[in-house]
Amino acid sequence: MAFRPTLEKKEEKERVRAALLRAALQLGAVHGFSSVGLREVAREAGIAPTSFYRHFADMEELGLALVRELVGRCVRAIGERAAAATRESLVPALVDATLAAVEQDPALLRFIVSERVGASTGLRALLRSELALLAETLRSVLARTGIEAVAADETVPLMAADAALALLLEGCVRALDGAASVRATLLWGLGRLLGMPRSTDPEVAHA
């Protein structure tokens, strides 16, 4: 008795849904997600405004899907690159994975850095939790590779992971704005933060 749409039908619906997510991302990159309207998104995706409701109850729900799906995939990819790194390759791996993400999908990264501070409460909370997962991955990598592990204070690795994430996000912001030498600055800052001076950047004498 159950109605079972063919694979083709499901794929078509999925395409429209993806177009909506994509459109919201693109439009949000221009003037902020919270000021993107339902009609605007539908127009950009090439469907009638009323058809929007076949996919999402409202823009809030679309935003949550955006975080759960696209953002989740993106930060997981970065986390995996970090998890696969060795002690020596961790910093460049993190930096390159992050900058690659910016290059591959600028609108998505703009959404992340922008909605992390500006969005509605629910969306912001979800976004934060996705990023917290990445911080936790970082923390465990730091622990595994022994970086920071000798610190007496157990909160240090978490602080290090959080601070590293902060720098990476800041790097995204600058890269999105077309700033130069973002990579060098990130490599320097993360190396410094995580206690791994680079050979080309000799440790400075301490006071």
Add this chain to the structure above:
Amino acid sequence: MAFRPTLEKKEEKERVRAALLRAALQLGAVHGFSSVGLREVAREAGIAPTSFYRHFADMEELGLALVRELVGRCVRAIGERAAAATRESLVPALVDATLAAVEQDPALLRFIVSERVGASTGLRALLRSELALLAETLRSVLARTGIEAVAADETVPLMAADAALALLLEGCVRALDGAASVRATLLWGLGRLLGMPRSTDPEVAHA
């Protein structure tokens, strides 16, 4: 022949103008500055929508005034605290000045961290330039106090200042979200970044 309004008149106009800026800040803190409307701001400030035009041509102009006046004053205050610090007191001075700013005017700080990535191009550019001034102040303090000065690479102090600013802004974001232990994390991160390990946080052995 020139019309010269009394001081009292000018003060009254200034009060209304300040109320508009304040209202925009308050409303923007809730759902993002770019989605705050002219009528909404006027309503919150207690004037008729049409009276808005006696003060600003549009919301964009109000936003620019917000940055030039309130944001400018805020970051200058932090810069001055940093400039007055000694080598030893720089990090705590920076952290405390920043967290004090958050406590004193949360809506303003939310505006700063949020519009830095989300706003219209013009507003964003102006906001960046205000923050760049702070970064430059930091850089010169680092140079004056000798911190990082022995680094062979001349770009290091600027990278250090930029990275420090990134951490401070991230600290604001967390403090605004009511996170705990922001101060400790910032002290740790900045000390680490600027090459000044704290006595309670012994330097970790380098690889």
Add this chain to the structure above:
DNA sequence: TGTACATCAGTGAACGCGCGTTCACTGATGTAC
């Protein structure tokens, strides 16, 4: 001092517009027998 005029912040009515949302409908396709 009085009078005529200029300035200017604030106002209410009115406008056209795009918004989110509802509704009843279409048409393609799957299911039951």
Add this chain to the structure above:
DNA sequence: TGTACATCAGTGAACGCGCGTTCACTGATGTAC
């Protein structure tokens, strides 16, 4: 195979609403003589 029915993405008309903006006006107050 044919027939009757269910499912469901997409649609166009219509709604009420709040928006930004214009306009002509008011009323308080400063200026000139």
